[in-house]
Amino acid sequence: MKYEVYVEKNLPSLEGKLFLVTGANSGLGFSACKTFLAKGAAVIMACRNLKKAENAKNKLLELYPNGKIDIVPFDQADKASINELPKHLEKYEHIDALILNAGIFHPGKNLYTKDGYSLTVGTNFIGMYFAVEALKDQIKAGKFKRLVLVSSIVSHQGRSKNYEKYFKQEHRSSFKQYAVSKRMILEYGLYLSNELYGQVEVTLCHPGLASTNIVGGEASTFSKRFQHLGKKFMHKFGNSSDKSSLCLVEAAIKSPANLGYFYPKHFFHIRGIPKEKRLHLNEKKYARLLKSLSHL
Numbered sequence: 305m306k307y308e309v310y311v312e313k314n315l316p317s318l319e320g321k322l323f324l325v326t327g328a329n330s331g332l333g334f335s336a337c338k339t340f341l342a343k344g345a346a347v348i349m350a351c352r353n354l355k356k357a358e359n360a361k362n363k364l365l366e367l368y369p370n371g372k373i374d375i376v377p378f379d380q381a382d383k384a385s386i387n388e389l390p391k392h393l394e395k396y397e398h399i400d401a402l403i404l405n406a407g408i409f410h411p412g413k414n415l416y417t418k419d420g421y422s423l424t425v426g427t428n429f430i431g432m433y434f435a436v437e438a439l440k441d442q443i444k445a446g447k448f449k450r451l452v453l454v455s456s457i458v459s460h461q462g463r464s465k466n467y468e469k470y471f472k473q474e475h476r477s478s479f480k481q482y483a484v485s486k487r488m489i490l491e492y493g494l495y496l497s498n499e500l501y502g503q504v505e506v507t508l509c510h511p512g513l514a515s516t517n518i519v520g521g522e523a524s525t526f527s528k529r530f531q532h533l534g535k536k537f538m539h540k541f542g543n544s545s546d547k548s549s550l551c552l553v554e555a556a557i558k559s560p561a562n563l564g565y566f567y568p569k570h571f572f573h574i575r576g577i578p579k580e581k582r583l584h585l586n587e588k589k590y591a592r593l594l595k596s597l598s599h600l
Contacts, residue, residue, distance in 0.1 A: 305577055307546045311342055314577075315553070318345035323556060324399050326350040326378055326435070327406030329360040332454070332511055335549035336403060336556075337364060337373070346372035348399070350389070350406070352379040380406045380431030381417040387438050393447070401450040401556035402439075404432050407485070410478045424478065425470045428485035430600065433492060443504050450505040452555045453493040455486045457510050457573060462487030467596035486510075491590040497563050498585055505562050508583065509555040512568035512575055514548035543568060543575045554578045 323340050327333040328349035337347045341364060351357035357375045365371055376392040379385035393399070407428040417426035432453070442448065462483035464470070470484050490508060497506040548568070555566040563583045570576030 307544060307550070310547075310550065310577055311339055315339070315343050316557070318343040318557065321345040321400045321557075322348065322396065322398065323401050323403060324348040324350060324393070325403045325405055325552075326380065326432075329353065329356045331545055332514055332549045332552060333403070333405045334360055334364075335545045336405065336552045338367065338546065339549060339553045341368040341371040341373070345400075346374075348374045348376055348393075348396070350376050350378035352377070352381075352385075352406075378406070378435075379418075380435065381423065381427045383417075383419045383431075383434055386431060386434045389435060390438055390442055393439075393442065396447070398446075399448050401452055402448050403452040403454070403552055403556055404435065404489075405452075405454045405552060406432070407454070409482055413478075421471055422473060422481065424481040425485045425488075428482070429488040429492070430471065432489065433597070433600070436496065443500065446503070448504050450507060450556060451496065451500075452552060453489050453496075453506070453508045454552060455490040455493070455508055455510045456483070457512055457567070458483045459486040459490045459510065465592060467593055468599040471596075471599065488593055491593040494563070494583065494585060495590040495594065498587070501562070507555040507562070507564040507566070509551040509566040509578075510573075511548035511551045512543055512573055514543055514545055547575075547577070551578045554580065 318340060323345055325333045325336050325347060328337050329351045337349060340347050349357050349361065354375065354377060361373050361375060364373060376389070377385060378389055408424060411423045415423040417423060417431065421430050462485070464484055467484065467488060470481060493506055493508045500506065551566045551568065555564065558580065563585060564580055565583050566578045566580050567573050568576045569579040
């Protein structure tokens with residue numbers, strides 16, 4: 305089913321709703337904002353590069369001239385920026401869902417966040433973890449109805465008995481670091497659903513194989529030829545960015561509320577319209593992660 309048809313026929317009106325999306329100026333975040341606006345919702349774009357965010361906002365307003373779009377600064381690789389997020393959100397009485405989408409895939413070697421964490425794990429997981437911690441007071445006060453954590457189809461390749469070894473130093477390939485970061489997100493979502501039960505809903509998703517610029521972003525170290533081939537492969541076998549983002553959107557708006565997991569339906573779950581299942585809470589699944597978090 306085409307993206308436009310699915311949005312029109314399968315998604316409800318979102319008039320009066322407000323969604324906060326991190327990493328919203330491109331890729332899945334941009335596409336999720338596009339879908340929310342198409343259904344009448346307002347969006348807050350939380351972005352590191354404010355110039356790119358403004359350009360993205362203008363593109364969205366070309367599609368939806370009456371769209372309500374705000375921008376807040378948010379750098380998930382900088383704890384100081386992360387800690388400012390609650391202040392930027394004070395003016396909003398209620399946010400229907402926070403979609404924790406920001407992340408990177410294949411940066412150069414020996415790169416670190418501003419706080420000294422390895423860049424991939426530090427941005428994708430540690431920065432997201434710090435963001436949730438920074439927002440805990442607002443979460444417990446009821447500002448957010450739902451948190452959406454974005455994992456990956458490769459998260460099963462990221463299991464580790466010792467997650468903290470990935471915090472400060474690079475281990476193995478960039479792909480392994482990415483898989484580990486996405487596995488930690490999945491396990492952290494399980495933990496949050498237990499810790500914050502009754503205070504906020506927690507859902508998770510993975511977008512399958514999304515035809516975005518993730519292999520060719522500004523931080524990528526892939527060769528130009530690999531970037532070109534990678535984009536062609538994703539375009540042929542994966543979903544468009546818009547269609548992949550439907551997993552994020554449905555995780556933000558549909559039931560089952562707590563521990564719902566949304567992912568593509570077809571072809572080994574790398575493409576197609578969203579499918580949902582409910583994850584089962586097992587504290588053993590996140591025990592090692594909690595032990596590692598004590599090292600932060």
